Amino acid sequence: MEPARVVIVGAGLAGLRTAERLRRGGYDGTLVLAGAERHLPYDRPPLSKALLSATDDPAAPPVLRTAERLAELDLDLRLGIRATALDTGTRTLTLSDGATLAADHVVLATGLVARTVPAWTGLAGVHTLRTFDDCLAIRRAAGGATHATVVGAGVLGSEIAAGLRGRGLAVDLVDPLPQPLCRVVGEEVGAVVAGLHRSHGVGLHLGRAVAELTTADGHVRGVRLDDGSHWATDLVVAAVGGAPDTGWLAGSGLALDDGVAVDAHGAASHPGIWAVGDLASVADPRGTDRLRIEHWTAAGDLAATVAGNVLAALRDEDPKAHTELPYMWSDQYDTKLQCLGLPRAGDEVVLLTGSLDDGVFLAAHVADGRVRAVSGAGIPAGLMRCRTAVADGVPLAELVALAPWDRKKVTA
Numbered sequence: 001m002e003p004a005r006v007v008i009v010g011a012g013l014a015g016l017r018t019a020e021r022l023r024r025g026g027y028d029g030t031l032v033l034a035g036a037e038r039h040l041p042y043d044r045p046p047l048s049k050a051l052l053s054a055t056d057d058p059a060a061p062p063v064l065r066t067a068e069r070l071a072e073l074d075l076d077l078r079l080g081i082r083a084t085a086l087d088t089g090t091r092t093l094t095l096s097d098g099a100t101l102a103a104d105h106v107v108l109a110t111g112l113v114a115r116t117v118p119a120w121t122g123l124a125g126v127h128t129l130r131t132f133d134d135c136l137a138i139r140r141a142a143g144g145a146t147h148a149t150v151v152g153a154g155v156l157g158s159e160i161a162a163g164l165r166g167r168g169l170a171v172d173l174v175d176p177l178p179q180p181l182c183r184v185v186g187e188e189v190g191a192v193v194a195g196l197h198r199s200h201g202v203g204l205h206l207g208r209a210v211a212e213l214t215t216a217d218g219h220v221r222g223v224r225l226d227d228g229s230h231w232a233t234d235l236v237v238a239a240v241g242g243a244p245d246t247g248w249l250a251g252s253g254l255a256l257d258d259g260v261a262v263d264a265h266g267a268a269s270h271p272g273i274w275a276v277g278d279l280a281s282v283a284d285p286r287g288t289d290r291l292r293i294e295h296w297t298a299a300g301d302l303a304a305t306v307a308g309n310v311l312a313a314l315r316d317e318d319p320k321a322h323t324e325l326p327y328m329w330s331d332q333y334d335t336k337l338q339c340l341g342l343p344r345a346g347d348e349v350v351l352l353t354g355s356l357d358d359g360v361f362l363a364a365h366v367a368d369g370r371v372r373a374v375s376g377a378g379i380p381a382g383l384m385r386c387r388t389a390v391a392d393g394v395p396l397a398e399l400v401a402l403a404p405w406d407r408k409k410v411t412a
């Protein structure tokens, strides 16, 4: 293999996993990993879970590799440095410290930025959560607060509500949709999450939107909903989604489509440019659809594919198409909710075992008689046994035939 230069932009999970896979695959050329945050690459899931509810102060983020283990990768690591422009013709990056870097391959891994509500910009006491520094800021605000309002009951908002409740704050959770996590697991399973919140004393305001935040001296003091109800609050966390961090690529000519548009190999519109992680909007090899997945496992899976394809390009070999079975989990209170595949609104939800009311269950999400996804809580081994069935989209009867789901009784 000729000596080459690979630059990875974004030192989060997907960027780091790409670097690891390149080295593991035998790449021994220059490998730059540039990241806007000053921290070593760290893991985000604990930010809305253990780190939010814990009362002792975390000294550092939960790093994905220690400094010693990072050194083993022999990276040119540039932290606290933001890429500000990309020349797609020459694959030259401009960095915020004024440096320019030309590369044989550029892997874009800049993730998401938290969406904000423009009317709330600049209000003290209003937060979003994407980074470790955001998490510290929320923890500081929670320290002096008695009541928190979380706006948005998706995975992140639901976890934040549980985390703040775990710190002893009174918590209200607002979402215009009928159940928490509706978009991720559908209404029936979302109702399980609603039950969890209620049983822990969180006030749920579903099917409702925030009309305004009431303020005093530039600080949020209360929340008014579209039904006129109002309560006092001293902390608001807006968990209203994230947007792909592509602003710096405007004018580069790179094809963008709800993220960086990549083909089934992870390749962007210009040769030698790739995208991974939450940023990548991946073409479905079977059709014209694009899929941008914001889950931890997916970030590592696509990074592995792209690293393999960068190596293949350097070795003049054929690239491989990315195939993956989406998987997500969410920890709320002491329940781990899991989902394999991507349920959609309108799927029929069929209970495979357990009970939605008890919160220990496996449920198939079915469309046209075929399994699209399986979600569950408290039966992790059973859920993982559904992998092939979900990946193949088998008829429901074939999935049902995998019973019994209790691990102890399973012999196959």
Ligand SMILES: Cc1cc2nc3c(=O)[nH]c(=O)nc-3n(C[C@H](O)[C@H](O)[C@H](O)COP(=O)(O)OP(=O)(O)OC[C@H]3O[C@@H](n4cnc5c(N)ncnc54)[C@H](O)[C@@H]3O)c2cc1C
Pocket: 009, 010, 011, 012, 013, 014, 015, 034, 035, 036, 037, 043, 044, 045, 046, 047, 048, 081, 082, 083, 084, 109, 110, 111, 112, 129, 130, 131, 156, 245, 248, 276, 277, 278, 279, 293, 294, 295, 296, 297, 299, 327, 328, 329, 330, 331
């Ligand atoms: C609080 C939280 C909890 C989560 N919990 C779960 C969970 O329980 N289960 C699950 O499946 N998934 C979870 N996720 C999602 C999962 O963490 C993400 O899918 C994963 O982090 C995506 O990795 P990434 O590398 O694409 O993006 P990121 O981890 O966001 O990394 C992108 C990095 O790029 C940097 N960057 C941005 N722009 C530039 C630039 N121009 N130049 C240089 N650097 C730049 C950013 O600062 C950031 O450090 C959670 C996410 C969050 C935020």
